[in-house]
Amino acid sequence: MTTYAIIVNQVIKRFGREKDNHWIKGVFRKWTSANGKNGNKPVEEENTGPVLALDTVSFQVKEGEIFGVLGPNGSGKSTLIRLMSTLLLPDEGQILVMGLDPVHRQIEVQQLINRVSVEASFFKKLSPMENLIYGARLYGMGGKEIRQRVVQILTRLGLEKRNIFNPMEEMSRGMQQKVAIARALLSRPKILLLDEPTTGLDPVSKREVQAVVMELKEQDGTTILLTTHDMNEAEVLCDRVAILHKGKLIALDTPEALKDLVPRMNGHKPSLEDVFIHLTGDKLKEEQKEDIESAQAMVRAITNADKLVEKESQPALEQ
Numbered sequence: 001m002t003t004y005a006i007i008v009n010q011v012i013k014r015f016g017r018e019k020d021n022h023w024i025k026g027v028f029r030k031w032t033s034a035n036g037k038n039g040n041k042p043v044e045e046e047n048t049g050p051v052l053a054l055d056t057v058s059f060q061v062k063e064g065e066i067f068g069v070l071g072p073n074g075s076g077k078s079t080l081i082r083l084m085s086t087l088l089l090p091d092e093g094q095i096l097v098m099g100l101d102p103v104h105r106q107i108e109v110q111q112l113i114n115r116v117s118v119e120a121s122f123f124k125k126l127s128p129m130e131n132l133i134y135g136a137r138l139y140g141m142g143g144k145e146i147r148q149r150v151v152q153i154l155t156r157l158g159l160e161k162r163n164i165f166n167p168m169e170e171m172s173r174g175m176q177q178k179v180a181i182a183r184a185l186l187s188r189p190k191i192l193l194l195d196e197p198t199t200g201l202d203p204v205s206k207r208e209v210q211a212v213v214m215e216l217k218e219q220d221g222t223t224i225l226l227t228t229h230d231m232n233e234a235e236v237l238c239d240r241v242a243i244l245h246k247g248k249l250i251a252l253d254t255p256e257a258l259k260d261l262v263p264r265m266n267g268h269k270p271s272l273e274d275v276f277i278h279l280t281g282d283k284l285k286e287e288q289k290e291d292i293e294s295a296q297a298m299v300r301a302i303t304n305a306d307k308l309v310e311k312e313s314q315p316a317l318e319q
């Protein structure tokens with residue numbers, strides 16, 4: 001029987017720009033037009049409705065797998081991770097982390113999960129050791145054994161002893177990212193959520209971090225959900241990949257099966273990138289088609305209206 005570490009069921013998350021400072025915008029608009037600063041120019045943001053960051057998203061993450069969420073900027077990846085880690089509440093639908101709902105069982109879920117954010121922050125003047133001890137205290141961990149554990153985790157992730165006690169600012173981005181993962185491991189999470197763990201890293205650091213992720217799965221059996229916009233990374237690391245596009249889940253399968261969705265080109269198997277372009281490209285064409293259709297309908301309506309005006313005004317001209 002498959003055990004699911006995470007279940008995402010029909011989750012919807014909106015960010016309400018509509019409500020945001022609506023009255024302030026109104027006052028500002030009045031002020032700007034009264035002062036001739038804006039004239040009658042429409043305020044663009046005015047028509048922006050709420051952002052649908054996640055649109056009825058459902059999937060399950062199996063225990064012990066590396067599950068990738070692949071999508072371009074703004075597709076909803078971080079929102080999904082924040083919902084799982086109790087930092088945000090869903091508007092509709094439900095998430096279960098090891099059978100627990102983060103909305104009602106916040107503390108228990110926080111004990112099971114840890115998250116490495118895309119911009120992990122540190123005290124840059126302090127060393128990895130100091131940063132991790134600080135992190136451990138936030139988790140209520142302390143005592144002598146924590147120093148040993150910090151050294152153990154950091155050396156395991158490939159940090160040399162001398163780096164452990166040097167300021168973070170002297171380390172490469174790749175090393176810093178490893179420290180971020182090490183900090184997340186302090187709480188011995190069953191599930192690790194990695195939000196774009198390799199974005200902005202050079203190719204060597206990228207591979208080092210990827211090796212760490214693989215090792216955590218293989219040696220510790222940690223369930224890992226990672227987000228990325230790097231197709232190659234998803235292909236190399238993930239057992240299964242969900243593709244998010246504008247808040248919607250548009251595909252979910254193993255990298256191999258996803259590649260089978262796209263016809264082979266010149267006998268070559270397509271890359272995951274081809275799959276993404278294939279899937280999202282179709283969607284874009286659909287949207288463009290809708291745009292073209294509505295534009296045509298509008299032109300027809302205007303032309304018909306013109307004809308009507310002509311018809312109505314003609315008798316008057318003849319008279």
Ligand SMILES: Nc1ncnc2c1ncn2[C@@H]1O[C@H](COP(=O)(O)OP(=O)(O)O)[C@@H](O)[C@H]1O
Binds near residue numbers: 015016051
């Ligand atoms: N706190 C927020 N307030 C308003 N809009 C947000 C907020 N967080 C995310 N969004 C919007 O939700 C959408 C998805 O964002 P995000 O989950 O950060 O995407 P990704 O991580 O894939 O780049 C974007 O349109 C983004 O602008």
Ligand SMILES: [Mg+2]
Binds near residue numbers: 078079118195
């Ligand atoms: Mg993000």
